[in-house]
Amino acid sequence: MQTYDLSTGSLRELNATLHAQNETTNQTAWEIMNPRGAHAIACGLDSPIEVTVRGSTGYYSAGMNQQATVNIKGSAGPGVAENMMSGKVVIDGDASQYAGATGHGGLLVIKGNASSRCGISMKGINIVVHGSIGHMSAFMAQSGNLVVCGDAGEALGDSCYEARLFVRGTVKSLGADCEEKEMRPEHLEILRTLLAEGECNARPEEFKRYGSARTLYNFNIDNAY
Amino acid sequence: MSNDDRGIPRTTPRQSATFTQDVNSEIRRAAATGIYDIRGGGAKRKLPTFDDLLFLGASISRYPLEGYREKCDTNVTIGGLHASNPIHLDIPITIAGMSFGALSGPAKEALGRGASAAGTSTTTGDGGMTPEERGHSSKLVYQYLPSRYGMNPDDLRKADAIEIVVGQGAKPGGGGMLLGQKISDRVANMRNLPKGIDQRSACRHPDWTGPDDLEIKILELREITGWRVPIYVKIAGARPYYDTTLAVKAGADAIVLDGMQGGTAATQDVFIEHVGQPTLAIIRPAVKALQDLGMHRKVQLILSGGIRSGADVAKAMALGADAVAIGTAALIALGDNDPKWEAEYNKLGTTAGAYDDWHEGQDPAGITTQDPELMKRFDPIEGGRRLRNYLKVMTLEAQTIARACGKNHLHNLEPEDLVALTMEAAAMAQVPLAGTDWWPGKSGSF
Numbered sequence: 247m248q249t250y251d252l253s254t255g256s257l258r259e260l261n262a263t264l265h266a267q268n269e270t271t272n273q274t275a276w277e278i279m280n281p282r283g284a285h286a287i288a289c290g291l292d293s294p295i296e297v298t299v300r301g302s303t304g305y306y307s308a309g310m311n312q313q314a315t316v317n318i319k320g321s322a323g324p325g326v327a328e329n330m331m332s333g334k335v336v337i338d339g340d341a342s343q344y345a346g347a348t349g350h351g352g353l354l355v356i357k358g359n360a361s362s363r364c365g366i367s368m369k370g371i372n373i374v375v376h377g378s379i380g381h382m383s384a385f386m387a388q389s390g391n392l393v394v395c396g397d398a399g400e401a402l403g404d405s406c407y408e409a410r411l412f413v414r415g416t417v418k419s420l421g422a423d424c425e426e427k428e429m430r431p432e433h434l435e436i437l438r439t440l441l442a443e444g445e446c447n448a449r450p451e452e453f454k455r456y457g458s459a460r461t462l463y464n465f466n467i468d469n470a471y
Numbered sequence: 472m473s474n475d476d477r478g479i480p481r482t483t484p485r486q487s488a489t490f491t492q493d494v495n496s497e498i499r500r501a502a503a504t505g506i507y508d509i510r511g512g513g514a515k516r517k518l519p520t521f522d523d524l525l526f527l528g529a530s531i532s533r534y535p536l537e538g539y540r541e542k543c544d545t546n547v548t549i550g551g552l553h554a555s556n557p558i559h560l561d562i563p564i565t566i567a568g569m570s571f572g573a574l575s576g577p578a579k580e581a582l583g584r585g586a587s588a589a590g591t592s593t594t595t596g597d598g599g600m601t602p603e604e605r606g607h608s609s610k611l612v613y614q615y616l617p618s619r620y621g622m623n624p625d626d627l628r629k630a631d632a633i634e635i636v637v638g639q640g641a642k643p644g645g646g647g648m649l650l651g652q653k654i655s656d657r658v659a660n661m662r663n664l665p666k667g668i669d670q671r672s673a674c675r676h677p678d679w680t681g682p683d684d685l686e687i688k689i690l691e692l693r694e695i696t697g698w699r700v701p702i703y704v705k706i707a708g709a710r711p712y713y714d715t716t717l718a719v720k721a722g723a724d725a726i727v728l729d730g731m732q733g734g735t736a737a738t739q740d741v742f743i744e745h746v747g748q749p750t751l752a753i754i755r756p757a758v759k760a761l762q763d764l765g766m767h768r769k770v771q772l773i774l775s776g777g778i779r780s781g782a783d784v785a786k787a788m789a790l791g792a793d794a795v796a797i798g799t800a801a802l803i804a805l806g807d808n809d810p811k812w813e814a815e816y817n818k819l820g821t822t823a824g825a826y827d828d829w830h831e832g833q834d835p836a837g838i839t840t841q842d843p844e845l846m847k848r849f850d851p852i853e854g855g856r857r858l859r860n861y862l863k864v865m866t867l868e869a870q871t872i873a874r875a876c877g878k879n880h881l882h883n884l885e886p887e888d889l890v891a892l893t894m895e896a897a898a899m900a901q902v903p904l905a906g907t908d909w910w911p912g913k914s915g916s917f
Binding site: 257258261262265285286289290292304305306309310312324325328329331343344347348350363366367369370385386388389405407408463464 | 618619622623624627651663664665668669671673677678679684687688690691694695696697698
């Protein structure tokens, strides 16, 4: 286990060191001490390493992650795992706004709650939230799966495209062009897999599925507000 | 005019200055369709422009440089403030961001070929980076847009600079729309959306709001790219003093400032014509913001929006810009709106020079389309040659003016080299009305 202490080292040195790891590195396990809410911790990683952050992080932790596993043993600030391409990011605490924004791939697990705009503009990422999510989540979500074991706030899935939204609890309101969809066997299978990968004990049968009604896919003046 | 039945002379039929033929035709179009007009390009209305400024040239107090023998440099370095690898350009005329999707792959290739031959940079657009433009652009600026279509860290690291797009001169506060006609399999795949649907681009970024967030976003992009490449911030000409100030505070290496004559691939006509400010009006407030911060010439200012000639380049630089960017002019150089396609423009109900339905994908010149048959009409090698020639001419023109003003570098042009022909231009450019030593608001402040 390699340890880096941000109370004595710099963010630049930390990220440069993590970026220097490649596919063949034998330094595959990293521990970051004293993050103290610093921004952009472990962003831009691109190797199969596992990074554990001992504490809470600021904005954009694990941003644009590729291949790596990043564990945050605290809460995460806005934009955690934004534009993630692959790999896995697990947050033990809560996540602030825009968690997993525009993510193209990989798995984001939030064991607490996520704030507003969780999964905004997601493009293939899978997100599993053990708790609840805030308003305007999955806004313009293009593809991927958002699994919420708690409740969803206002305007879920507003203007979404082909992303699948699974919510176990209540949905305060659905956004424009978002509707409840039939839960078919293949969706239950997707859910079962994601819940297992996301270390969540919820049963797939307890969820409802939401997605695009596809009425906004082509411009129509009658859809304008 | 003839007399009427009673022998009274008829008056001349009088067209309204308010309800012009253009206005009436738009009312009829709106009444027939119930949909606002969407088009490409920038503002077409008459605006104060660089044409309203003149250079004074040399005199007894300023002596000129000899036109063909004495040196007049044109190079510019962008992004040296924070980036370890700033961009070095041979000429201060760059190619503005235009997306693959809005433009065909060969058109993007031609932009890369022409710009590289002229020693300058091209810019991606909404839709991501294509191999055509990366491969043919010696210096490529990668736009970071609200939609994040095609955004990925591998391409980010291939870029020579990153341009965070906050606004666009044609539509400050507006997002984008790529209509389904142009969503080919390739475009759909790059944007991760179904083929054939109308693709919206959001008007604001999904994961930051405000200047404090922007500062952290810039930090993240620098960390991901190892602080190697410059980070530009592109803003529309809405509030240039404050937006420039905030962008510099957030850590931008360069500001791209886009006036309302700047083009777009598709936006509502009412937006293009009625939101934003003319390019002439936005440059001095931005320069003042940089000067007030002690950052003029340290954070570079790239001006765009209706730049057409070497005279425009020289005037922009005299007013304080470090470089300019061209979009519409570059498309025209490639062959867009060329009269040789007049018969086809007529079939589309328009004429060469007025064609602006770029979003419909039926461009007779094969540039703003994804139609394979139309694309065949465009030769990227010839297009690149034409763009290189055009950039060369613009540079020679700007040098000609600079030498006449006694300057051995385009950057040495200054506001004192200029006068204005109209009160409006004098006020906006803050140079004297020709024949006077005064401009409106001279003793005031912004």
